[in-house]
Amino acid sequence: MDSLETDKMTTTTTTSTSSLDSVAIQDSTIFNYISNLSPIKPVKAAPVAPGFPGLSSPPVVFTSPRVNPFRERSYPKRLQYPHSFSPEVSRQDDRGKKIATGSDISGKSNTQLNSGFIPYTEKESDNKSSVQDQDGSSAGCVDEYLTETAGVEFADSARSANLSSKQSDDVPQSLNGFNDWKESISRHYNKNNVRKDADKPVGAFHTILEQAEDLQGKSSFDDIKTVDTNGKQGSGEIPCCVCPNFESNLSTGHAHVGQHCEHSVAQLQHAGGGCKDDLDCTRQFQPEILHIIQEYEDCGETTGTVSKEPVENVMLLDPKASIAANSSTSQSPHIVKPLNNPALLKPTDCQATPNHKRKSYLDSVEELNQSNPKRGRKKASGTSDGDGDGDGCKRCNCKKTKCLKLYCDCFAGGIYCAEPCACQECFNRPEYEDTVLETRQQIESRNPLAFAPKIVQSVSKSPANSSRERNCLTSSSTKHKRGCNCKKSMCLKKYCECYQANVGCSDGCRCEGCKNVYGRKEEYGMTKDVVNKQSTDERLEDAFDEKLKMVASRNSFFQIEQCNPHNLTPLTPSFQCSDHRNDASKSQFPSRRYILSPESDLASLPPYRKSSESPRNSNYHDLLIQTRKDILDVVSCHQELDYDSAETGGEFSQRCDVLANIHHLTSLPDPPSMAKASSMSSKTMDWTNVSRGQLCPGSGHSSSVSSLCWRSSPITPMTQFGGAKLLQVLDSDDRLYDILEDDIPEILKDTPTHFNAMKGSSPNKKRVSPPHSCLHELGSSSSASLRSRQLILQAMPPFPPLTPCIDSKEGTNHNIEDSQDDSSNM
DNA sequence: GAGTTTGAAACT
DNA sequence: CAGTTTCAAACTC
Numbered sequence: 001m002d003s004l005e006t007d008k009m010t011t012t013t014t015t016s017t018s019s020l021d022s023v024a025i026q027d028s029t030i031f032n033y034i035s036n037l038s039p040i041k042p043v044k045a046a047p048v049a050p051g052f053p054g055l056s057s058p059p060v061v062f063t064s065p066r067v068n069p070f071r072e073r074s075y076p077k078r079l080q081y082p083h084s085f086s087p088e089v090s091r092q093d094d095r096g097k098k099i100a101t102g103s104d105i106s107g108k109s110n111t112q113l114n115s116g117f118i119p120y121t122e123k124e125s126d127n128k129s130s131v132q133d134q135d136g137s138s139a140g141c142v143d144e145y146l147t148e149t150a151g152v153e154f155a156d157s158a159r160s161a162n163l164s165s166k167q168s169d170d171v172p173q174s175l176n177g178f179n180d181w182k183e184s185i186s187r188h189y190n191k192n193n194v195r196k197d198a199d200k201p202v203g204a205f206h207t208i209l210e211q212a213e214d215l216q217g218k219s220s221f222d223d224i225k226t227v228d229t230n231g232k233q234g235s236g237e238i239p240c241c242v243c244p245n246f247e248s249n250l251s252t253g254h255a256h257v258g259q260h261c262e263h264s265v266a267q268l269q270h271a272g273g274g275c276k277d278d279l280d281c282t283r284q285f286q287p288e289i290l291h292i293i294q295e296y297e298d299c300g301e302t303t304g305t306v307s308k309e310p311v312e313n314v315m316l317l318d319p320k321a322s323i324a325a326n327s328s329t330s331q332s333p334h335i336v337k338p339l340n341n342p343a344l345l346k347p348t349d350c351q352a353t354p355n356h357k358r359k360s361y362l363d364s365v366e367e368l369n370q371s372n373p374k375r376g377r378k379k380a381s382g383t384s385d386g387d388g389d390g391d392g393c394k395r396c397n398c399k400k401t402k403c404l405k406l407y408c409d410c411f412a413g414g415i416y417c418a419e420p421c422a423c424q425e426c427f428n429r430p431e432y433e434d435t436v437l438e439t440r441q442q443i444e445s446r447n448p449l450a451f452a453p454k455i456v457q458s459v460s461k462s463p464a465n466s467s468r469e470r471n472c473l474t475s476s477s478t479k480h481k482r483g484c485n486c487k488k489s490m491c492l493k494k495y496c497e498c499y500q501a502n503v504g505c506s507d508g509c510r511c512e513g514c515k516n517v518y519g520r521k522e523e524y525g526m527t528k529d530v531v532n533k534q535s536t537d538e539r540l541e542d543a544f545d546e547k548l549k550m551v552a553s554r555n556s557f558f559q560i561e562q563c564n565p566h567n568l569t570p571l572t573p574s575f576q577c578s579d580h581r582n583d584a585s586k587s588q589f590p591s592r593r594y595i596l597s598p599e600s601d602l603a604s605l606p607p608y609r610k611s612s613e614s615p616r617n618s619n620y621h622d623l624l625i626q627t628r629k630d631i632l633d634v635v636s637c638h639q640e641l642d643y644d645s646a647e648t649g650g651e652f653s654q655r656c657d658v659l660a661n662i663h664h665l666t667s668l669p670d671p672p673s674m675a676k677a678s679s680m681s682s683k684t685m686d687w688t689n690v691s692r693g694q695l696c697p698g699s700g701h702s703s704s705v706s707s708l709c710w711r712s713s714p715i716t717p718m719t720q721f722g723g724a725k726l727l728q729v730l731d732s733d734d735r736l737y738d739i740l741e742d743d744i745p746e747i748l749k750d751t752p753t754h755f756n757a758m759k760g761s762s763p764n765k766k767r768v769s770p771p772h773s774c775l776h777e778l779g780s781s782s783s784a785s786l787r788s789r790q791l792i793l794q795a796m797p798p799f800p801p802l803t804p805c806i807d808s809k810e811g812t813n814h815n816i817e818d819s820q821d822d823s824s825n826m
Numbered sequence: 827g828a829g830t831t832t833g834a835a836a837c838t
Numbered sequence: 839c840a841g842t843t844t845c846a847a848a849c850t851c
Binding site: 407 | 833
């Protein structure tokens with residue numbers, strides 16, 4: 001382990017170029033911890049789902065960075081890490097080991113982080129090479145991808161990790177329970193070690209624990225434990241079943257610290273479920289651990305409240321998660337758990353079986369990426385989770401491709417076919433590892449990104465103009481990397497990869513008659529155009545007006561669609577969850593979303609509602625409601641406008657806009673009378689303030705973004721923003737309330753002007769400069785966009801979101817700045 | 827469960 | 839790069 005650690009460390013240090021700043025991060029205990037963790041995941045290897053041996057662990061598989069949240073939904077989030085999955089790489093490793101701890105990978109900070117989690121390659125590497133570099137394995141592919149999305153994330157995550165760790169220092173909480181927890185885990189593994197490999201994983205796990213111990217001083221796991229959803233404290237055993245959960249958690253969790261903490265804990269405690277795959281569990285567990293640690297730290301910072309709250313209160317921020325969860329989510333719209341993991345809902349499903357493997361495999365990619373729609377299909381298709389196997393993962397049914405082509409979801413997902421598969425003449429099996437690897441290489445040689453997640457979280461590219469967008473860090477938008485080519489399904493069926501991934505169509509799509517509920521291509525384009533035109537406020541206003549008109553003309557459904565599905569769905573959980581999976585098309589339009597009037601939305605919004613309930617004041621609640629309505633209207637417009645503003649970050653911008661609008665709205669109860677804003681009631685002011693604080697990263701509160709996320713895209717994990725605070729807000733109404741109280745003051749302090757500017761700018765609800773103003777305030781830095789990216793990245797499930805909460809504290813600012821620097825490098 | 831539809835992947 | 843074919847999932851009945 002030591003050697004591994006050192007290797008990782010060295011790699012990490014050397015790798016990140018931009019990382020000079022990251023050096024500190026690397027030094028951070030968290031970073032080290034992460035690096036060490038990587039070995040564990042690899043462990044996962046195998047039991048159930050045979051990953052490609054060479055590629056072995058799912059993580060490996062996904063050399064390419066997958067973002068796809070959906071597919072991954074069921075799968076462990078780890079996969080999402082931009083690792084290179086390519087078997088090639090693994091082989092290339094001198095160390096022989098597929099693994100990859102990643103630390104070295106391309107020297108990118110990202111990879112570093114990822115590596116930690118991903119790499120584990122089973123076979124040979126298992127014991128030995130835990131550390132390996134992923135080299136550039138997928139680097140080429142990844143690079144591109146990273147550039148676009150992930151790259152920053154990891155770097156950010158690393159930073160965040162540092163920050164978080166630092167912050168953790170601040171946190172008073174102690175890890176007293178950590179030892180117990182650790183012990184329990186160890187016991188679990190010892191007990192359950194069924195596998196040969198178990199030793200390795202266990203060892204890795206121990207290492208992690210050891211490292212984690214180092215962190216104890218900084219944060220406490222104990223609290224985390226206690227967090228258990230059920231209120232139980234974990235036996236300490238690591239639930240095999242948890243794995244799937246982890247995925248979900250990861251995907252969603254990052255963003256939602258609160259959630260995450262709870263979740264992770266719960267999962268950990270979950271114990272048992274009889275997972276056969278200890279390794280898998282460990283793998284999944286690692287990330288979780290990291291998350292937990294970070295989140296926990298974050299939570300501690302933000303407030304202990306998060307952990308305490310029941311998971312159910314938490315809302316899904318991560319769209320992917322939501323997607324994954326959809327099936328489950330339907331049950332409880334606002335509840336995170338269900339959303340996150342179907343598996344959670346159905347523990348039995350999680351079994352070690354192949355599905356299980358798959359999940360882990362895909363997960364990595366996933367959450368963020370929702371990954372390949374295709375891959376997602378399987379899962380999606382079934383009852384979400386419970387597909388035939390009960391894993392929730394569907395199996396392939398290939399008959400002619402021998403499961404060696406991308407037609408095969410299993411293969412495409414980087415996992416071996418399993419029993420559940422009905423494939424014929426399948427070569428996608430451990431026995432044919434060589435063949436699989438070769439095939440993979442061939443495919444990758446043709447298309448380096450072939451195994452990369454198809455769905456990418458794009459951050460707003462927005463040029464300087466959209467400083468606001470940049471600042472808005474808040475949301476990232478997810479889109480299909482290639483775009484769909486639908487001609488008959490109107491992007492309303494799962495034939496459409498975009499739709500399948502719960503992402504809107506973008507410019508990259510060549511679809512015809514797009515009616516993607518998550519975002520129409522046309523709209524996307526329109527939005528872009530509009531944005532471009534926005535050179536002047538007038539223009540913006542005009543466009544906005546048009547949008548409003550258009551929206552008005554549209555039926556309520558449509559409006560809601562746009563707002564909710566993609567980006568806005570504030571209420572998200574319910575919406576997103578909505579049955580999208582099962583019948584996305586159906587559920588979406590139907591009653592819930594579309595029918596919902598803004599008001600209904602309001603109702604759906606837990607936070608708000610509760611807020612009303614909250615002690616503060618009913619008036620406040622009312623204001624919120626009104627605001628929400630207005631916001632909804634505005635949002636729809638904004639979405640359109642912003643939607644495209646940034647390729648990658650279109651949604652981002654949207655959210656930003658939304659935020660701006662929100663501010664607006666909040667500030668001005670009456671949208672129409674935005675001008676009246678000045679007359680805002682103190683209550684509204686509070687709300688506004690809150691939103692501000694949350695919204696404005698620049699303010700030093702990453703959380704600010706989260707608030708936006710909240711409403712916005714299910715897709716992106718709000719986590720980005722960070723904030724535990726946000727989470728809290730989202731999660732429980734009460735919390736929201738709390739947050740407001742707690743956070744507002746600081747936020748206000750930090751970001752006073754924003755809203756004001758907005759107000760002035762947009763008298764008619766039209767979003768004008770508000771966003772910009774926000775941006776300015778938020779990030780004076782030009783790197784606002786970068787920031788947004790970082791935030792987004794952080795939010796990404798794959799990596800434990802170290803940042804968000806951190807931001808809340810001063811550290812955030814630093815993070816942001818650092819991120820900016822990094823981004824600049826990028 | 828069989829057959830059809832669909833669009834991505836693969837091929838030319 | 840475009841057009842065609844192949845393929846397996848998604849969908850329908």
